Amino acid sequence: MSEKEKILSIQDLSVRFNLRGRVLHAIRGLSLDVYRGESLAIVGESGCGKSVLNKNLIGLLDNNGFIDGGSIRYYGLKKDTAHPELYGEDDNGVYADLTKFKKERDWLKIRGKEVCMILQDPMTSLNPLKTIGAQIAEAIRLHQGLRGRALKEAVLQIMRDVRIDDPERRYKQYPHEFSGGMRQRVVIAIAIACKPKILICDEPTTALDVTIQAQVLYLIKELKAKYNLTVIFITHDLGVVANIADRVAVMYAGDIVEIGMAEEIYYDPKHPYTWALLSSLPQLGVKGEDLFSIKGTPPNLFTEIHGDAFAARNQQALKIDFVERPPYFEVSPTHKAKTWLLDPRAPKVEPPRIIQKLKSEGGAVNE
Ligand SMILES: Nc1ncnc2c1ncn2[C@@H]1O[C@H](COP(=O)(O)OP(=O)(O)O)[C@@H](O)[C@H]1O
Numbered sequence: 291m292s293e294k295e296k297i298l299s300i301q302d303l304s305v306r307f308n309l310r311g312r313v314l315h316a317i318r319g320l321s322l323d324v325y326r327g328e329s330l331a332i333v334g335e336s337g338c339g340k341s342v343l344n345k346n347l348i349g350l351l352d353n354n355g356f357i358d359g360g361s362i363r364y365y366g367l368k369k370d371t372a373h374p375e376l377y378g379e380d381d382n383g384v385y386a387d388l389t390k391f392k393k394e395r396d397w398l399k400i401r402g403k404e405v406c407m408i409l410q411d412p413m414t415s416l417n418p419l420k421t422i423g424a425q426i427a428e429a430i431r432l433h434q435g436l437r438g439r440a441l442k443e444a445v446l447q448i449m450r451d452v453r454i455d456d457p458e459r460r461y462k463q464y465p466h467e468f469s470g471g472m473r474q475r476v477v478i479a480i481a482i483a484c485k486p487k488i489l490i491c492d493e494p495t496t497a498l499d500v501t502i503q504a505q506v507l508y509l510i511k512e513l514k515a516k517y518n519l520t521v522i523f524i525t526h527d528l529g530v531v532a533n534i535a536d537r538v539a540v541m542y543a544g545d546i547v548e549i550g551m552a553e554e555i556y557y558d559p560k561h562p563y564t565w566a567l568l569s570s571l572p573q574l575g576v577k578g579e580d581l582f583s584i585k586g587t588p589p590n591l592f593t594e595i596h597g598d599a600f601a602a603r604n605q606q607a608l609k610i611d612f613v614e615r616p617p618y619f620e621v622s623p624t625h626k627a628k629t630w631l632l633d634p635r636a637p638k639v640e641p642p643r644i645i646q647k648l649k650s651e652g653g654a655v656n657e
């Protein structure tokens with residue numbers, strides 16, 4: 291991340307769902323800046339709001355969900371003079387406020403061209419009745435306007451880019467003739483064909499076995515450089531992203547509780563939840579001992595949470611953790627965490643031994 295130009299700025303976002311007469315608070319006042327050209331990992335347990343957060347960036351929030359506060363500024367669209375109410379300008383330039391996008395017509399400006407999302411299960415994004423070649427071609431035709439011979443050449447090239455061997459032959463095959471890993475490559479090819487600025491990968495490797503997972507991660511890294519992408523990588527596994535993330539955001543109960551450069555999160559984590567996540571990585575396990583697992587369950591999002599959402603599961607929680615929600619405390623210009631432990635008045639609480647060792651041993655996850 292050489293330059294630090296914001297491409298996206300989420301401010302105090304709140305998202306709720308109506309569910310059988312009750313209201314669930316899925317995103318609770320979350321703020322996040324994303325920088326052009328970076329690779330940002332968003333990590334947290336299942337149900338913490340990773341997918342909901344990112345669905346807001348492409349207008350795919352479920353129908354029973356609604357935004358009831360905050361803004362999402364996307365920098366990079368030209369102001370559409372027919373719809374000035376969707377745009378604004380700040381120090382960083384002209385932005386589109388995605389929380390104001392309601393109509394499909396508006397979202398077509400963003401989805402695909404600006405922001406593209408690939409999901410865990412490639413089968414949900416592929417049409418089983420169409421050949422792989424036809425599906426990639428459709429995306430290229432739509433976004434690059436190519437036809438005939440030039441279109442076919444572009445499809446073959448993109449298949450090579452995502453490292454699908456023998457593209458001339460595989461072009462004519464159907465999704466069921468592809469393995470899980472290869473299907474994910476096809477989905478990535480379709481995403482890339484739209485020439486997006488931001489590529490969101492929502493647990494794209496969770497359904498794959500470890501070797502294939504590593505290959506897909508490597509591919510995403512390669513494509514990011516080749517196509518100048520900004521990558522948002524969502525995962526529940528902090529161990530997966532060490533190699534590809536410049537920055538890591540740790541999410542808990544609908545908020546980002548800690549964010550920093552990958553080294554800062556892996557070597558010098560500050561939030562007790564990040565400690566717990568790191569401690570449960572198999573890479574940190576000691577042979578013959580049980581792996582650490584986080585006790586308890588995440589809080590109920592149907593009732594308003596007071597204080598630090600992780601307090602109930604944190605054995606070293608302070609009194610104030612149950613009363614008042616912590617603000618961000620700055621650890622370095624690139625690292626901050628929402629924990630009262632960083633308040634100068636807080637008693638000194640040592641991180642678990644396994645975490646203290648990280649600093650001296652050079653991080654939880656080896657390159
Ligand atoms: N359509 C919906 N209706 C009600 N609750 C939802 C809906 N979609 C997601 N949620 C809830 O929002 C929370 C965050 O979900 P999600 O973003 O999918 O988690 P993650 O992707 O981190 O696993 C969860 O409590 C989930 O049950």
Ligand SMILES: [Mg+2]
Nearest residue numbers: 340341342492
């Ligand atoms: Mg999810």
